[in-house]
Amino acid sequence: xxxxxxxxxxxxxxxxxxxxxxxxxxxxxxxxxxxxxxxxxxxxxxxxxxxxxxxxxxxxxxxxxxxxxxxxxxxxxxxxxxxxxxxxxxxxxxxxxxxxxxxxxxxxxxxxxxxxxxxxxxxxxxxxxxxxxxxxxxxxxxxxxxxxxxxxxxxxxxxxxxxxxxxxxxxxxxxxxxxxxxxxxxxxxxxxxxxxxxxxxxxxxxxxxxxxxxxxxxxxxxxxxxxxxxxxxxxxxxxxxxxxxxxxxxxxxxxxxxxxxxxxxxxxxxxxxxxxxxxxxxxxxxxxxxxxxxxxx
Amino acid sequence: xxxxxxxxxxxxxxxxxxxxxxxxxxxxxxxxxxxxxxxxxxxxxxxxxxxxxxxxxxxxxxxxxxxxxxxxxxxxxxxxxxxxxxxxxxxxxxxxxxxxxxxxxxxxxxxxxxxxxxxxxxxxxxxxxxxxxxxxxxxxxxxxxxxxxxxxxxxxxxxxxxxxxxxxxxxxxxxxxxxxxxxxxxxxxxxxxxxxxxxxxxxxxxxxxxxxxxxxxxxxxxxxxxxxxxxxxxxxxxxxxxxxxxxxxxxxxxxxxxxxxxxxxxxxxxxxxxxxxxxxxxxxxxxxxxxxxxxxxxxxxxxxxxxxxxxxxxxxxxxxxxxxxxxxxxxxxxxxxxxxxxx
Numbered sequence: 001x002x003x004x005x006x007x008x009x010x011x012x013x014x015x016x017x018x019x020x021x022x023x024x025x026x027x028x029x030x031x032x033x034x035x036x037x038x039x040x041x042x043x044x045x046x047x048x049x050x051x052x053x054x055x056x057x058x059x060x061x062x063x064x065x066x067x068x069x070x071x072x073x074x075x076x077x078x079x080x081x082x083x084x085x086x087x088x089x090x091x092x093x094x095x096x097x098x099x100x101x102x103x104x105x106x107x108x109x110x111x112x113x114x115x116x117x118x119x120x121x122x123x124x125x126x127x128x129x130x131x132x133x134x135x136x137x138x139x140x141x142x143x144x145x146x147x148x149x150x151x152x153x154x155x156x157x158x159x160x161x162x163x164x165x166x167x168x169x170x171x172x173x174x175x176x177x178x179x180x181x182x183x184x185x186x187x188x189x190x191x192x193x194x195x196x197x198x199x200x201x202x203x204x205x206x207x208x209x210x211x212x213x214x215x216x217x218x219x220x221x222x223x224x225x226x227x228x229x230x231x232x233x234x235x236x237x238x239x240x241x242x243x244x245x246x247x248x249x250x251x252x253x254x255x256x257x258x259x260x261x262x263x264x265x266x267x268x269x270x271x272x273x274x275x276x277x278x279x280x281x282x283x284x285x286x287x288x289x290x291x292x293x294x295x296x297x
Numbered sequence: 298x299x300x301x302x303x304x305x306x307x308x309x310x311x312x313x314x315x316x317x318x319x320x321x322x323x324x325x326x327x328x329x330x331x332x333x334x335x336x337x338x339x340x341x342x343x344x345x346x347x348x349x350x351x352x353x354x355x356x357x358x359x360x361x362x363x364x365x366x367x368x369x370x371x372x373x374x375x376x377x378x379x380x381x382x383x384x385x386x387x388x389x390x391x392x393x394x395x396x397x398x399x400x401x402x403x404x405x406x407x408x409x410x411x412x413x414x415x416x417x418x419x420x421x422x423x424x425x426x427x428x429x430x431x432x433x434x435x436x437x438x439x440x441x442x443x444x445x446x447x448x449x450x451x452x453x454x455x456x457x458x459x460x461x462x463x464x465x466x467x468x469x470x471x472x473x474x475x476x477x478x479x480x481x482x483x484x485x486x487x488x489x490x491x492x493x494x495x496x497x498x499x500x501x502x503x504x505x506x507x508x509x510x511x512x513x514x515x516x517x518x519x520x521x522x523x524x525x526x527x528x529x530x531x532x533x534x535x536x537x538x539x540x541x542x543x544x545x546x547x548x549x550x551x552x553x554x555x556x557x558x559x560x561x562x563x564x565x566x567x568x569x570x571x572x573x574x575x576x577x578x579x580x581x582x583x584x585x586x587x588x589x590x591x592x593x594x595x596x597x598x599x600x601x602x603x604x605x606x607x608x609x610x611x612x613x614x615x616x617x618x619x620x621x622x623x624x625x626x627x628x629x630x631x632x633x634x635x636x637x638x639x640x
Contacts, residue, residue: 139321
């Protein structure tokens with residue numbers, strides 16, 4: 001009884017020091033902390049958009065021509081668009097679609113790409129590798145934004161279909177990343193040992209190899225959040241994403257750009273929002289890289 | 298000899314990849330829900346007309362056979378008719394591709410020149426304020442999307458200090474040069490119409506700059522990191538011990554090998570550049586292939602979409618071959634080993 005208690009205490013202590021060390025490595029660069037704070041604020045705003053945005057009703061098909069195209073003022077910090085809707089409120093509501101896009105795309109494309117990469121890496125030197133990785137190469141031979149645009153163009157323009165389109169162009173990057181690492185692990189003694197002791201292919205792939213790639217894959221995921229959101233914004237920019245009146249950052253920028261330079265605030269503030277999202281996820285990703293690599297460069 | 302074999306191998310592989318790309322594009326072209334013939338003619342067209350078009354588009358044949366028919370036509374340069382412009386897609390592409398090629402080529406050059414110069418500058422004055430400034434600049438460059446740069450440039454140089462045009466490819470007061478290559482700058486030089494060349498350059502400068510910023514920032518960061526890394530290497534110390542002047546060391550011993558990662562990464566930057574051209578051309582109302590492609594996409598113009606994506610894939614693959622050859626020239630080990638190793 002006494003012994004298990006002390007073991008438990010020991011384990012708790014170890015977890016505590018692990019967390020403390022991770023935080024130390026993460027927070028050594030103050031910029032990573034800034035990234036974390038900004039990302040948290042964006043997530044908070046997205047979740048509680050109806051409560052934090054000044055004019056929640058402006059997020060839909062709201063029209064108020066009396067107050068159309070007002071420059072930034074105390075009432076409308078970022079001004080109003082040509083329909084008289086508060087730009088700040090619409091940006092805050094657009095965070096919802098943007099974050100959903102980032103999370104859903106990564107949740108689908110990362111496991112898919114990782115599985116393909118593992119398959120290619122485990123069977124490196126065989127025909128399975130050739131087929132799997134050449135297919136990946138084909139997907140990588142079309143610039144990702146163009147591939148996503150082309151697929152989105154074929155489907156009905158909705159947030160869901162935009163996410164599907166981006167997934168198709170996103171998984172190959174993870175396939176290539178994981179493939180490279182898996183192929184170099186293939187002939188390591190511990191993989192050979194697992195094989196000799198009769199472990200199944202799936203077991204080796206997912207329990208022996210995969211845990212080694214946690215760091216790079218997780219880091220890339222954090223960095224990619226910003227880039228997926230940008231790709232989503234690019235799709236809605238040309239009109240192949242979320243449809244009006246639902247606010248989307250890309251649509252707001254391209255619609256507002258028609259009124260440059262007079263009503264500059266309509267497009268500039270959503271554009272700044274996109275930049276802030278990318279920047280903060282980049283800073284966060286750099287911090288996570290530091291944390292997972294144990295602070296060694 | 299080694300190099301020639303490497304290039305031939307690289308070309309052969311690209312043709313294989315291109316074949317795969319054509320399959321992928323064909324599949325995407327068949328993703329569209331519903332009947333493409335009905336889509337093309339609109340809901341009020343009579344049934345017999347739709348049926349006729351369906352025959353003409355080979356929609357009555359099995360998928361695999363349709364792929365080969367499509368590929369055969371594409372190889373002959375026949376991509377079908379565009380629904381939007383009502384012309385042969387090939388004619389449209391010949392008209393719009395050169396404009397986009399000009400922008401993409403200019404911004405690729407700017408990306409390399411600006412990026413590598415800034416990286417060199419930063420590495421030369423490492424840990425001084427110059428270095429700090431360039432590093433902040435390149436971070437901002439990476440996180441700022443090309444279309445945001447475009448808006449900033451339009452506001453700054455189109456309106457605040459109006460020195461650049463923000464619309465189109467050439468001034469309406471200047472007649473375009475005679476059609477030889479379709480590239481206005483080159484055509485103008487050949488036919489002696491220098492005014493047209495200069496005016497076109499003036500028009501594409503801002504969009505190209507907007508497109509090149511992200512890649513340039515990436516290149517600057519990469520060049521700086523590798524140069525700083527290589528500075529401490531033994532071979533630099535040895536060169537210095539031989540009494541080779543610092544200027545020569547910096548240029549011949551330090552810069553050249555330090556460019557390998559920078560140039561390798563440019564393949565990806567060019568992908569981003571071509572993709573972003575779709576947005577930037579819209580903002581500048583630029584009559585290029587990308588704007589044509591966006592219109593095709595918004596109108597579900599299947600023949601035009603597949604053709605545009607295929608052409609862009611070819612441009613991208615060619616750009617990557619060029620990059621691989623440059624990298625192989627910088628790093629002779631690559632041609633010797635028979636290919637770029639998987640990093």
